[in-house]
Amino acid sequence: MPYEWIDTAPDHTGALSYRLRLWPYQSLPRRGFVWFIGVTAGFMALPVVAMLGTAVLWGLLPFVLLVIGGVWHAIQRSYARGDMAEELVLDRRTARVSRRDPGGRLREWTTNSYWLRPTLRRGPVESYLTLTDGQREIELGAFLTPEERRSLHDDLQRRLASLR
Numbered sequence: 001m002p003y004e005w006i007d008t009a010p011d012h013t014g015a016l017s018y019r020l021r022l023w024p025y026q027s028l029p030r031r032g033f034v035w036f037i038g039v040t041a042g043f044m045a046l047p048v049v050a051m052l053g054t055a056v057l058w059g060l061l062p063f064v065l066l067v068i069g070g071v072w073h074a075i076q077r078s079y080a081r082g083d084m085a086e087e088l089v090l091d092r093r094t095a096r097v098s099r100r101d102p103g104g105r106l107r108e109w110t111t112n113s114y115w116l117r118p119t120l121r122r123g124p125v126e127s128y129l130t131l132t133d134g135q136r137e138i139e140l141g142a143f144l145t146p147e148e149r150r151s152l153h154d155d156l157q158r159r160l161a162s163l164r
Helices: 030-050 056-081 146-163
Strands: 003-008 017-022 085-091 094-100 106-112 117-121 128-132 137-139
Touching (some): 030 056, 085 146, 117 146
Antiparallel strands (some): 094 106, 117 128
């Protein structure tokens, strides 16, 4: 799952503290990207090689380069949009959510962890996961699958119960 819990005790008193990191799933790692572009260029070169020595080569070559460049650009843009992360830090007193957006902008929300409640409801996505303190509501893990959001909801409820 594209999230992980880190259990920490910040000091020698044994106080509980939880840290949750969430990130979008990347189906094509960087190494796979290199292979994909290489194989795509190889297959696109087949018609170009067949046309060597003819005038058709110069008509075909710009389109081949345009396709490879378009695929490259689309995947790089996908990587840039996927460069985001969310972090939830819970202890007995506070809950802090930090979200780094794709542009690098950092948004933070802090509340009293005693009043924090995770909820699953209908929303823009199936099993819309939100955190609320009674006054404000924020979404968490919008990029997760519905099953992952349900699992995260159960984990959040258990960990919040252990803090109380």
